[in-house]
Amino acid sequence: MxxxxxxxxSPLSPSVIEAMTQTMGTVFGNPSSLHAHGREAKKLLRDARQTIASCLHTKSDQITFTSGGTESNNTVIKGYCLKHQDKGKHIITTAIEHHAVLEPIDYLVDQFGFEVTVIQPVNQTIRPEDIQAALRPDTILVSTMFANNETGDLLPIKEIADLLQDHPAAYHVDAVQAIGKILVAPDELGIDFLSASAHKFHGPKGVGFLYAKTPNFFNLLHGGDQEGKHRASTENLVSIVGMAQALKEACExxxxxxxxxxxxxxxxxxxxxxxxxxxxxxxxxxxxxxxxxxxxxxxxxxxxxxxxxxxxxxxxxxxxxxxxxxxxxxxxxxxxxxxxxxxxxxxxxxxxxxxxxxxxxxxxxxxxxxxxxxx
CATH class of the missing domain: 3.90.1150.10 (Aspartate Aminotransferase, domain 1)
Structure with missing residues (x-):
């Protein structure tokens, strides 16, 4: 076969299986608990966050753990746009995005009256100048992928980020297909939000993370103070440990x-x-x-x-x-x-x-x- x-x-790597198995067998405390078992789990959570942040050349407090790329995309697109809709209701994206970006934007358009400009490729290329031409005073978010999931095409991320330096719109990048394959450093690139999913780089399914330069968005989930109060729900520690190991291995x-x-x-x-x-x-x-x-x-x-x-x-x-x-x-x-x-x-x-x-x-x-x- x-x-x-x-x-x-992608299949789990042997080192990821080992890390997850060891965690399953030895650490079962809730990271939010104050006793010794909880503190042990909290340390693993903290170490995993730092590992991922180091791979992205950023700080650990800018990493929020999620259930994967879809949740990360939805958190940014819905959470950021709804919180800042008083500043404008215009979004820019491209015609080649994953449905996990296009459908949340369609939801905002259908249910909350947002407007979207969808940039079409020219000669199989997304051009920064077309995004620049689409910018309006009421544009609050630009959302593009880093690498296309169907063709592998790389988008001009740095060029798009540079043209947004003098515009108030935030820049979200769906980096699901790029993380672990090439260096992705959001601080250096000028990205405001970035989505990733572990199972694309030999980690487990059902876990991912969201990088946020400033976590200035409405939460999708409520009910607890986990993840710096940005995402309620007890963290999926075993999978997070596996994801951190997978990304560490990929980056090395x-x-x-x-x-x-x-x-x-x-x-x-x-x-x-x-x-x-x-x-x-x-x-x-x-x-x-x-x-x-x-x-x-x-x-x-x-x-x-x-x-x-x-x-x-x-x-x-x-x-x-x-x-x-x-x-x-x-x-x-x-x-x-x-x-x-x-x-x-x-x-x-x-x-x-x-x-x-x-x-x-x-x-x-x-x-x-x-x-x-x-x-």
Whole structure:
């Protein structure tokens, strides 16, 4: 079995499993309790927060633990905009964002009368000048992703942050696909809010964090004083420990992991040889994600045939799995009627993948395409 769907979720690393198992077996106190068991849990929580902050080159009090990227995105988009709506009700985002950004914004538009400007890509690129042109005096939030989950395309984060320096709008970055893969330092980049999810960098599912330069937002959850009074609910300590270990490991080996994955990506593209195919997205991207189309070959058929051959890939975002909804990212890039929407597959790597697996995929895809074309 070969797993090439790491952009959907990544397997736990051995060190993460070890850290979580040890915590489960030895530390069960509530971090909010004042007795010895609670203090022991509190120390682990504090250490995990510091570990994550160090990886982001920021301070620990700017990290709030959440249940994942979706909650972090919702916290910023709803919490910040509703708290500051007296200053304006205009939001700017892009057409290639994850649904965990687009849908909270739609909620604010539908239920609270906010306005949104959705920036369209030009030549598969989000241009800072288009965001600058969309800014209004009543713009209170700009929200973009760091790296696209379907194509791996990198957005011009620093350039967007720089143009907002003289504007009161806050800048939120959905960094779910970038954290742990490349250096992400929000203080240095000029980011106000940043979302992350552990299961994208070999941590457990159901846990993430929100970086906030200033935690100036309404809370989504009420009922306790956890997380500096920013998020009620007893912290998921075991998963938080796992997330911290995963990010620490990723940051310590970032350069070698990046090069390993780039080698796999280059090997796969080279191995396609003279097959009839195209690559989706821009040239400025992470090597972790390849979005490839094969003309006149249904991506649903190809996904099924690869699955039967023991190879797991996807046709886009895992959050729309099980539906026939076409990729809104590819639609924004190439148009809603483009055949690419029905021909393209996503292959996403991690450092756990091997050259032998890529070789096996190349052999299999040649065989399957030959069969589908009757060769």
């Amino acid at each position: 070969i797993y090439f769907d790491n952009a959907a979720t 080996q970032m350069d070698s992991h990046y090069q390993s994955i780039k080698n796999l990506s280059d090997q796969l593209i080279d191995g396609l040889g003279d097959l009839n195919y195209y690559l989706n997205g821009s040239d400025h991207k992470l090597p972790h994600v390849l979005n490839i189309g094969f003309p006149a070959v249904s991506n649903d058929t190809l996904l099924l045939r690869l699955d039967l051959a023991g190879i797991s890939i996807s046709t886009g975002s895992a959050c729309t799995a099980g539906t026939v909804q076409p990729s809104h990212v590819l639609a924004a890039y190439y148009g809603a009627e483009s055949p690419r929407l029905k021909e393209s597959i996503r292959i996403s790597f991690s450092e756990f993948n091997t050259s032998d697996e890529v070789t096996s995929f190349i052999k299999t895809i040649h065989q399957l395409l030959g069969e589908l074309h009757g060769i």
